[in-house]
Amino acid sequence: MNAQTYSVASNPAQTENGTLRVLFAGESQTPPKHALGPKIYDYYLMHAIESGQGVFRTETDVYHLGPGDCFLIHPGQLVSYVSDEGNPWRYRWVAFDGELAGEQAKAAGFSPEHPVLHVTLDSQVPHYIAMIQSRFNSRRESAHMAAIGCLHLILADCLDHVERPAQLTMAEPQIQRTVKQMINYMTSQYAHPVSIEQMCASLGYNRAYLSRIFKKETGMTPVAYLLKLRIDQSKRLLRERPELSVEQVSASVGLTDPLYFSRQFKRFFGQSPTSYRQKIAGRSSSPDK
Structure with missing residues (x-):
């Protein structure tokens, strides 16, 4: 079993809540039965699962998720999620908010009623989240702008790689x-x-x-x-x-x-x-x- 890991990096820029803002990004190899919630968040929080299994719950639905799945927690949505006991999740996450955040998330295919997308395994979503985390860790003044660019790439990649019937x-x-x-x-x-x-x-x-x-x-x-x-x-x-x-x-x-x-x-x-x-x-x- 992979060793437990956890790291997170916050946006170094002290920006006001504008049209779109990335707050933080991180990654974790979760331990078995790692659980969060039930709880609510006041920002959008996307998880991209790289390996392992687990369960994501909203107030109305239960999703059994694995590699290639992304789930987006919407502000004010009561959720909980837990990693599998035998094959726990490894995932990356990114948090964002702003006036256009909901519109951008919806355009990518996410909604409070349908917060889960399965993307193909060649998706670059985890890579873009890692780029955001790296930029934030660099503490450069450009990190805020780079993170917004990566977030747009993440949402575009979700839209491009959603599996739809031919x-x-x-x-x-x-x-x-x-x-x-x-x-x-x-x-x-x-x-x-x-x-x-x-x-x-x-x-x-x-x-x-x-x-x-x-x-x-x-x-x-x-x-x-x-x-x-x-x-x-x-x-x-x-x-x-x-x-x-x-x-x-x-x-x-x-x-x-x-x-x-x-x-x-x-x-x-x-x-x-x-x-x-x-x-x-x-x-x-x-x-x-």
């Missing part, structure tokens, strides 16, 4: 999520000379399929949507940034050919970029009646 067909909500991903991609990348092919490759689907579901959901092809997005953004720049030339505005929205940009702008708004800007300038300089 889907033979894509459900409607998943189609909608994929279209939202496409829109988010184009909204964040429109200023660059990005292509629809690049977007499809980054999302892992072929162009024909994505074009079909995108048009079904939005009524537009991805090419048309991206062009409209760029022209709409150019209209805002022409209005808000009068010091920029038409060529600079065109480049700022990812259209490297000013003549093509001018033609498309006129197609959308019935006037050239220069005429639009002059009309806006005329309105702003007119005296109040």
Whole structure:
């Protein structure tokens, strides 16, 4: 049987409770029948089990947990947990709080009603918790920021590695999520000379399929949507940034050919970029009646 171990490191930064804060992290090879609770905590406390067996209890459910399991204790939740007598847990833990803590935990798949996730054994959650503990032990000023970064990686890893049954067909909500991903991609990348092919490759689907579901959901092809997005953004720049030339505005929205940009702008708004800007300038300089 492995020898009992226990170590913990607290956040060296004296930070106020903001949007997200990591409080401490630790690890333990628990002794047989090591028990805590029933008790409540006023912060979120995640455990990632590396080996061994044990039982985690909430007010409504009992979970028999082993390697690859993670359980998240929510603030105010009455819980208890105990290691197995013959094969006790080895686990790592991380505590966190903040205004966004609940939202982040829920996004990763945890809730008070479902506080347990089973991740695949190649999950990096224990590694990231160890990194937080190491950073806190270093006492560096950067430890607080590094810990928040690791916490985001932990929650992202939980979401990525949750074991779900394979889907033979894509459900409607998943189609909608994929279209939202496409829109988010184009909204964040429109200023660059990005292509629809690049977007499809980054999302892992072929162009024909994505074009079909995108048009079904939005009524537009991805090419048309991206062009409209760029022209709409150019209209805002022409209005808000009068010091920029038409060529600079065109480049700022990812259209490297000013003549093509001018033609498309006129197609959308019935006037050239220069005429639009002059009309806006005329309105702003007119005296109040």
